[in-house]
Amino acid sequence: MADEVEVTPKIGYHRFSSHTGYVTLQNVGSDTVWLSLDRRSWYHVMSGTSWDLGVNVAGFYHCTQTGKTYLAVIGLQRNLVPGQLPLPVGIEAETAS
């Protein structure tokens, strides 16, 4: 899941298209990004720098103090599960008997 997010002084929320296992983002604009997962504690990401964390989140809050900037955001799933899981029959059924 890769997105580019516009960040302004108005607090915004970026929702990933599915839950993540790892989030990485880079401030590719010219103003400081303020970032929060819970809208209570905030930390900043300066221009040109990146932030990444192994975290399972639905999204994050963002804003600037002044001006406008952009975040390049990548959210990775930790496990990619095939659509159809194999059913526990066969060997398990045999050992149980």
Add this chain to the structure above:
Amino acid sequence: MAGFTHYPKLVRNVLLCWVQPPPPDKPNFLGQPRFRTLNLFASPLEPQQSYVAHHDAQNFTRLYGSVFCDQPLEVVLSFSNDEVAPDGDWVQDENLKHLHYDAEALRQAYDPRKQAATGKFFATIYGRWLRMEVKNVGQAPTRQTRVFLRGSVF
């Protein structure tokens, strides 16, 4: 594992610019913002009139840029270290113009007849907030202008 192991670097580092006449509006490379969203030019600069703009300076260690115009210009970069606005409010877009820009970093007299000598500038940062003024000190309105200010994050 993701991450960046090198020092920060920024491609999109135009902080302020005025380009007259503005180029045709077209999409930018790989989804980057269209240039018209960066270009602050609105109308020709009349004699003794100024363009003034502000920007957060904290992200940058050095500022550089170039100047071209058919009229002589005075370009001034100055900085404020105010932590809050005069009324005590935290700094925001609306009150940037009310801060005290006590640290003048650059005052450059651009002369169109001396492009090589006066058409470029470089400054370090002296404060938290940047104010840039571009004044037409000529005798006629500007017809062509290209003023760019870029910031280096390292």
